[in-house]
Amino acid sequence: xxxxxxxxxxxxxxxxxxxxxxxxxxxxxxxxxxxxxxxxxxxxxxxxxxxxxxxxxxxxxxxxxxxxxxxxxx
Amino acid sequence: xxxxxxxxxxxxxxxxxxxxxxxxxxxxxxxxxxxxxxxxxxxxxxxxxxxxxxxxxxxxxxxxxxxxxxxxxxxxxxxxxxxxxxxxxxxxxxxxxxxxxxxxxxxxxxxxxxxxxxxxxxxxxxxxxxxxxxxxxxxxxxxxxxxxxxxxxxxxxxxxxxxxxxxxxxxxxxxxxxxxxxxxxxxxxxxxxxxxxxxxxxxxxxxxxxxxxxxxxxxxxxxxxxxxxxxxxxxxxxxxxxxxxxxxxxxxxxxxxxxxxxxxxxxxxxxxxxxxxxxxxxxxxxxxxxxxxxxxxxxxxxxxxxxxxxxxxxxxxxxxxxxxxxxxxxxxxxxxxxxxxx
Numbered sequence: 001x002x003x004x005x006x007x008x009x010x011x012x013x014x015x016x017x018x019x020x021x022x023x024x025x026x027x028x029x030x031x032x033x034x035x036x037x038x039x040x041x042x043x044x045x046x047x048x049x050x051x052x053x054x055x056x057x058x059x060x061x062x063x064x065x066x067x068x069x070x071x072x073x074x
Numbered sequence: 075x076x077x078x079x080x081x082x083x084x085x086x087x088x089x090x091x092x093x094x095x096x097x098x099x100x101x102x103x104x105x106x107x108x109x110x111x112x113x114x115x116x117x118x119x120x121x122x123x124x125x126x127x128x129x130x131x132x133x134x135x136x137x138x139x140x141x142x143x144x145x146x147x148x149x150x151x152x153x154x155x156x157x158x159x160x161x162x163x164x165x166x167x168x169x170x171x172x173x174x175x176x177x178x179x180x181x182x183x184x185x186x187x188x189x190x191x192x193x194x195x196x197x198x199x200x201x202x203x204x205x206x207x208x209x210x211x212x213x214x215x216x217x218x219x220x221x222x223x224x225x226x227x228x229x230x231x232x233x234x235x236x237x238x239x240x241x242x243x244x245x246x247x248x249x250x251x252x253x254x255x256x257x258x259x260x261x262x263x264x265x266x267x268x269x270x271x272x273x274x275x276x277x278x279x280x281x282x283x284x285x286x287x288x289x290x291x292x293x294x295x296x297x298x299x300x301x302x303x304x305x306x307x308x309x310x311x312x313x314x315x316x317x318x319x320x321x322x323x324x325x326x327x328x329x330x331x332x333x334x335x336x337x338x339x340x341x342x343x344x345x346x347x348x349x350x351x352x353x354x355x356x357x358x359x360x361x362x363x364x365x366x367x368x369x370x371x372x373x374x375x376x377x378x379x380x381x382x383x384x385x386x387x388x389x390x391x392x393x394x395x396x397x398x399x400x401x402x403x404x405x406x407x408x409x410x411x412x413x414x415x416x
Contacts, residue, residue, distance in 0.1 A: 004202070004251050004254070004303075015213075016209075016213075030178075030180050030206070030209065030210075032206075032209035032210075032212075032213075032315070033205050033206065033209055033309060033311055033312040033315060034309065034311065034312075035311065043251075043254060043303060045202055045203070045206070045251065046153070046177060046178035046179075046199075046202075046203055046206055047177045047178035047180055047181065047206070048178060048180070048205075048206040048209065050202060050205070050206070050251070050254060050255055050309060050312060051254045051255065051303060051308075051309045051312075053302065053303060054302075057302040057303070060302065
């Protein structure tokens with residue numbers, strides 16, 4: 001439940017909904033808790049963006065996640 | 075894990091006395107167990123898990139309340155982690171009611187919008203999930219929707235642990251994602267070494283090294299080893315939304331007595347969404363299973379492998395205590411990574 005994953009905001013729709021990209025997966029998430037623009041990174045938790053991340057931080061954290069998942073598949 | 079060896083080496087050199095630190099986050103425990111970090115630590119350095127798994131610290135009385143709602147014919151929407159937690163009479167998974175697993179509260183509201191039946195979201199979790207629930211309360215969900223608020227907030231439990239002193243701690247590793255939302259200013263009230271840490275093995279080792287250094291210097295402050303997500307003030311908007319909707323309440327935690335101001339209940343103006351009030355459900359304290367030591371594990375004074383039932387009568391398939399259920403529970407994590415005595 002407490003996993004939080006970085007994602008890039010691709011699109012912002014009406015009603016505080018955004019389309020984000022986790023790297024390999026695109027999904028709609030709620031943006032109620034953050035003020036973001038398209039192209040910025042957010043940390044997503046239980047379907048909500050809970051904090052904004054800088055682009056470098058987002059990419060770096062995403063790379064860490066990718067390595068962890070790759071290691072888990074080994 | 076070659077990257078961590080330098081920090082591990084520095085840790086070995088730095089630890090010159092017995093030291094024990096507590097982390098308060100299931101994701102920290104999972105990272106520690108997965109990377110086998112305890113085996114890298116110097117003999118005199120211990121890291122114990124505290125009450126950091128939201129499912130585990132949810133007392134049985136709240137599970138029973140959720141089961142009662144399912145029994146009354148409500149559609150119960152919940153995070154998957156909660157499904158197998160044993161209540162007095164079975165679990166949400168086995169109760170035969172209409173129980174649906176959702177990613178978050180917004181999906182539960184979506185269910186309510188498409189049905190005439192009553193839908194109740196079992197609202198567990200710390201300061202990471204509470205703002206998401208608060209945000210949905212502000213969107214005016216339909217009348218057939220309500221939440222069973224079982225939220226807990228971390229600082230009052232830390233205060234209790236420090237006042238109580240049974241776990242003999244030298245400091246705390248603060249939960250990275252709780253601090254992402256809340257910041258760490260409110261932890262500055264505690265006169266012990268504290269470090270906010272991230273979730274990679276290196277993040278955790280670095281956090282431990284910073285804690286050890288504070289102990290050796292004889293100082294205490296809150297340091298931030300996870301600056302890529304955490305700032306001192308946190309997510310101000312999320313905090314504002316959370317306290318617009320919720321107010322603190324005095325609640326019991328599993329393994330703990332009632333801790334003042336450690337829960338969150340809906341404010342009066344949102345009472346139509348408060349399932350406790352809407353269905354007149356009374357919280358009842360339930361005595362724990364006599365052999366289960368989840369209470370001691372959650373207070374940081376016992377390890378999962380100290381339990382007579384660990385990996386015998388109590389397994390992930392047949393959990394007796396909540397710490398064997400959640401992916402963030404210490405017993406489930408130790409069982410998964412085959413950790414025995416440390």
